[in-house]
Amino acid sequence: MRYFLLICIFFMGLSSDIYAQDSSPKRLKKIVIDPGHGGDKPGAVGKISQEKDLNLAIGLKLGELVNEHLKPCEVVYTRKTDHDVDLIRRSQLANREKADIFISIHCNASRNHDASGSETFVMGLAKTQANIEAAKKENADILMEANYAEKYDGFDPNSPESNIFFSFYQNAYLEQSLILASKIQDQFSTNTKMLNRGVKQAPYLVLYKTSVPAILTEVGFISNQKEEQYLNSQLGQYEIAASIFIAVLQYKNHLEGVIRPLPSINSLIPREAIEKERRAREKEEAAKQLAQKLKESLNQDENKDIKEDTIINNCGLVYRVQFFTDKTKYSPDSSKFKGLDSVYMYNDSGLWKYTSGSFMDFSSANDYREKIKIKGYKDAFVVIFNNNERISLAKAREIESKIKK
Numbered sequence: 001m002r003y004f005l006l007i008c009i010f011f012m013g014l015s016s017d018i019y020a021q022d023s024s025p026k027r028l029k030k031i032v033i034d035p036g037h038g039g040d041k042p043g044a045v046g047k048i049s050q051e052k053d054l055n056l057a058i059g060l061k062l063g064e065l066v067n068e069h070l071k072p073c074e075v076v077y078t079r080k081t082d083h084d085v086d087l088i089r090r091s092q093l094a095n096r097e098k099a100d101i102f103i104s105i106h107c108n109a110s111r112n113h114d115a116s117g118s119e120t121f122v123m124g125l126a127k128t129q130a131n132i133e134a135a136k137k138e139n140a141d142i143l144m145e146a147n148y149a150e151k152y153d154g155f156d157p158n159s160p161e162s163n164i165f166f167s168f169y170q171n172a173y174l175e176q177s178l179i180l181a182s183k184i185q186d187q188f189s190t191n192t193k194m195l196n197r198g199v200k201q202a203p204y205l206v207l208y209k210t211s212v213p214a215i216l217t218e219v220g221f222i223s224n225q226k227e228e229q230y231l232n233s234q235l236g237q238y239e240i241a242a243s244i245f246i247a248v249l250q251y252k253n254h255l256e257g258v259i260r261p262l263p264s265i266n267s268l269i270p271r272e273a274i275e276k277e278r279r280a281r282e283k284e285e286a287a288k289q290l291a292q293k294l295k296e297s298l299n300q301d302e303n304k305d306i307k308e309d310t311i312i313n314n315c316g317l318v319y320r321v322q323f324f325t326d327k328t329k330y331s332p333d334s335s336k337f338k339g340l341d342s343v344y345m346y347n348d349s350g351l352w353k354y355t356s357g358s359f360m361d362f363s364s365a366n367d368y369r370e371k372i373k374i375k376g377y378k379d380a381f382v383v384i385f386n387n388n389e390r391i392s393l394a395k396a397r398e399i400e401s402k403i404k405k
């Protein structure tokens with residue numbers, strides 16, 4: 001019964017849309033730009049950004065281009081700031097304003113982080129499950145709206161039947177919507193490096209009650225690291241906005257039956273903004289390199305300290321004071337060592353032996369041993385190393401006497 005009623009509503013909607021078309025000469029006079037999501041509905045979330053912000057940035061740039069280059073065409077935004085607007089109110093605005101086209105701007109997301117590219121949708125029968133899934137994600141915003149079932153004729157984004165039923169709803173301006181969608185995809189292909197995923201149909205709620213030519217464009221994947229960077233860059237946002245703008249000009253030519261030359265993409269992108277961004281990026285890169293160099297030189301200094309800690313006499317001998325033995329290997333700066341300096345450890349038959357200090361002769365090491373005793377290591381004693389190998393005092397004397405001869 002519910003679906004019977006919905007089918008009636010659908011046909012009533014369709015017929016009133018058809019009669020709404022007038023026969024006066026077509027002019028492109030008003031564009032509704034709809035930056036998707038907003039406020040407490042962020043849309044898809046990437047590593048460095050949220051979809052709602054990118055949609056708004058691109059939408060505003062598109063509006064600026066229309067205002068600057070397509071006078072007296074009027075721009076109406078569904079939102080110009082970071083606040084949410086119910087999906088139904090977005091389409092109602094387009095209808096109330098009697099807009100000539102409705103452009104909803106979104107960014108895509110996928111669990112597959114390699115997924116990339118742009119695609120543009122019109123309301124209609126989804127041919128693949130992937131297209132239904134894409135619409136489901138964008139439609140999910142209504143779950144946060146009050147009385148959504150009432151407002152959207154019983155639509156439930158999570159119900160497969162609902163998605164199939166709404167797929168049958170076609171915009172009365174399907175043909176015009178398809179022309180605009182394909183021109184947008186062509187322009188993305190020409191002007192950006194993004195993969196062209198094509199023009200598709202799916203049951204998007206923001207489109208289904210819009211009784212003017214309407215498209216929803218997914219301008220790239222926020223879930224793809226490289227594409228997210230591009231979507232966040234001034235160059236990316238301008239290339240996308242300018243591509244949509246050129247497609248709008250092509251659509252206008254088609255609608256009005258005239259051939260006007262199209263501007264080049266470069267003439268539409270403000271070079272200062274791109275230059276400014278390039279300089280900022282260079283600055284950031286230089287700061288990063290400097291920080292890396294500083295870090296490396298600090299590491300080198302630390303290594304130098306360690307080398308200088310070990311004082312080897314001209315016979316290749318080092319005198320140290322052994323103060324502690326344990327099965328456990330501790331860090332040289334462990335609090336266990338009561339703040340003793342120049343802790344050096346060596347392994348002897350499975351035991352870790354810890355020494356402190358580094359001296360050129362026995363008597364200096366022996367003096368230091370007295371200081372260590374005061375710290376509580378009463379059994380501390382002098383040990384001698386030759387090429388990092390522990391040797392006896394007798395062997396050390398022998399080496400020293402040989403060298404002195």
Ligand SMILES: [Zn+2]
Nearest residue numbers: 036043106107
């Ligand atoms: Zn979205």
